[in-house]
Amino acid sequence: MRRSDSHIWRKIKSGLASAIAFISAVLVITPLGLVFFHLVVNGASSVSWDFFTKLPAPVGAIGGGMANAIVGSLELLALAGAIGIPIGVLGGVYLAEYGSARINSVLRFLADVLNGVPSITWGVVVYGLVVLRVKGFSAYAGGLALGLIMIPLILRTTEEVVLLVPNGYREAALALGVSRWKTIVHIVMKTASKGIITGILLALARVGGETAPLLFTAFGNRFWNHSLNQPIAALPLQVFTYAISPYDDWHRQAWAGALVLVTGIFCVNVLVRILTRGRASSVV
Amino acid sequence: MYRSGLPLLINVLSFMAVAASIAVGERSVQARMASPSRFGDKAFEWLTLAMALVVVVLITLIGWQLWIGSSVAIKKFGFHFLVTSTWDPVAEQFGALPFIYGTLVSSLIALLIAVPLSIATAAYLTELAPLWLRQPLVSLIEMLAAIPSVILGLWGIFVMIPWLRDYPFPFLKRVFGWTPFFSGPIYGPSMLAGGIIIAVMILPIITSVSREILRSVPDLQREAAYGLGATRWEATRIAVLSYAKKGLFGAVILGLGRALGETMAVTMVIGNTPQIAASLFKPGYTLASVLANEFTEATTDMYLQALFEIGLVLFGITILVNLLAQLLLRTITTASTTRAVQ
Numbered sequence: 001m002r003r004s005d006s007h008i009w010r011k012i013k014s015g016l017a018s019a020i021a022f023i024s025a026v027l028v029i030t031p032l033g034l035v036f037f038h039l040v041v042n043g044a045s046s047v048s049w050d051f052f053t054k055l056p057a058p059v060g061a062i063g064g065g066m067a068n069a070i071v072g073s074l075e076l077l078a079l080a081g082a083i084g085i086p087i088g089v090l091g092g093v094y095l096a097e098y099g100s101a102r103i104n105s106v107l108r109f110l111a112d113v114l115n116g117v118p119s120i121t122w123g124v125v126v127y128g129l130v131v132l133r134v135k136g137f138s139a140y141a142g143g144l145a146l147g148l149i150m151i152p153l154i155l156r157t158t159e160e161v162v163l164l165v166p167n168g169y170r171e172a173a174l175a176l177g178v179s180r181w182k183t184i185v186h187i188v189m190k191t192a193s194k195g196i197i198t199g200i201l202l203a204l205a206r207v208g209g210e211t212a213p214l215l216f217t218a219f220g221n222r223f224w225n226h227s228l229n230q231p232i233a234a235l236p237l238q239v240f241t242y243a244i245s246p247y248d249d250w251h252r253q254a255w256a257g258a259l260v261l262v263t264g265i266f267c268v269n270v271l272v273r274i275l276t277r278g279r280a281s282s283v284v
Numbered sequence: 285m286y287r288s289g290l291p292l293l294i295n296v297l298s299f300m301a302v303a304a305s306i307a308v309g310e311r312s313v314q315a316r317m318a319s320p321s322r323f324g325d326k327a328f329e330w331l332t333l334a335m336a337l338v339v340v341v342l343i344t345l346i347g348w349q350l351w352i353g354s355s356v357a358i359k360k361f362g363f364h365f366l367v368t369s370t371w372d373p374v375a376e377q378f379g380a381l382p383f384i385y386g387t388l389v390s391s392l393i394a395l396l397i398a399v400p401l402s403i404a405t406a407a408y409l410t411e412l413a414p415l416w417l418r419q420p421l422v423s424l425i426e427m428l429a430a431i432p433s434v435i436l437g438l439w440g441i442f443v444m445i446p447w448l449r450d451y452p453f454p455f456l457k458r459v460f461g462w463t464p465f466f467s468g469p470i471y472g473p474s475m476l477a478g479g480i481i482i483a484v485m486i487l488p489i490i491t492s493v494s495r496e497i498l499r500s501v502p503d504l505q506r507e508a509a510y511g512l513g514a515t516r517w518e519a520t521r522i523a524v525l526s527y528a529k530k531g532l533f534g535a536v537i538l539g540l541g542r543a544l545g546e547t548m549a550v551t552m553v554i555g556n557t558p559q560i561a562a563s564l565f566k567p568g569y570t571l572a573s574v575l576a577n578e579f580t581e582a583t584t585d586m587y588l589q590a591l592f593e594i595g596l597v598l599f600g601i602t603i604l605v606n607l608l609a610q611l612l613l614r615t616i617t618t619a620s621t622t623r624a625v626q
Binding site for chain 1: 322324325327328329331332333335336337338339340342343345346349350352353400401402404405407408409412413421423424425426427428430431432433434435436437438439441442443484487488491515516517518520521538541542544545546547548552572575576579580591592595598599602603605606607609610614
């Protein structure tokens, strides 16, 4: 009798624990829903043709857009990619194809630690390395800061997907007399290309939303950037400047900019999901 | 005769051609094997090694740049930099204590909120949730992780702070107003708001790392618990959570590392006032936010030096925390893989 009572009590406790865990999960994803809801409510009405085609209006004037910031962000991503992609991908290939267990564990460890370095730190470092030396903020400095952040991210994902390529592929190519580096480039990396691209896209999406490393490298610009030696506008930077400004019209535009930025990032994430769905079936 | 001879001739010729090509092919393979012209191989290996070593270069580069950027300030202020709380750029007196305090307190608040929620969610995702619900929830959490800090900050300024000011803060004041932590006037931008926004930022990472840890717990553990008649919760608590304790601790420390360095969202809601106050309703300031706000305004060399030193302190703290997290997580994964092999 008492036994079955305690059994019921244990069942109830188990159910309660499940309910609490469920509520926790709901609480974790609530901010996502709320942020989305408010982005759409506050931002959608301000996303207009002007927003994509016009420069910011002069201080105090109503209207204008963020065309320069959108283009600026793309330019910065191109610069960042030019630095981060080759270094990250080739470094990842080294870990997967050549490195001994000991070297690998050290490099992997350092890459993971680098991933934990606050993004503002990269801004400070690039400020010291570049901006102080050439005495000026520039698109190059901003691109460099973002590119350096990308390196450990891409390195780790590349390593992971290259390791997934079955050894038979390498053996088959080597047995045909293909040299090792050609095997790696034409067979192994080609087989893993979807995964490598996925990693690159995720890294781009991640740095595309970064603001802190750009504050004192790219600096921002209210006009078009005509030379990469000059300060350049970026979408997250513009959102920040407008959000902390005292003007209502700028707040409205900050919401619009945020909506555009998040939409861009989520499109990349959806693309990645489509790519990885293909990979899961092809590699296994 | 002549007509039947032609195909024969062609046959013979083609046979000879094939034989010759095989011979040539074989010789070329042999030639390649014999003379190891492996320049391409060596070059590629060295190239990739150089790229991999960039990771080492970067860590040293950060440390070196922050160090030389702040060397004069380090000499001038010494250890006092860490324990004094005057921040006066005009008089060139710099102490980082309010920022260190703000960073630690806001991260602590964030951990208090995020850790129970994330670990409970991770347990739900791996042990308790119905199978069909797991993948959608994981995808949603990944999406939360993809939201840039600045956008969360924007939401924090215009949605979260007004709401906190109107409902939860007055409630906290009514109930806990007798403690120093929830006393005093309510402004809105505050240490508590900063901690809450950091909690939102680190929820996804703690959840996903904890989930990986729980997934690596061998099924034997669960089977043993169920075999003894444990309920689902008992199996989760006794066989899974306690088994994964060390790894979960690693996940929390990793989250702490992210919390300490969180910049944009905090800067937008914490109020940016360098003070040490017991009340969490009062505004604060963090190491990362003072960098974000004041770096471009640093007019004198000493001011810039002091900011570089703030960067060095922040880098030092996060590097130590991250090292600890990686060590904890590493030992866990190796332990669980050896067990899986058994």
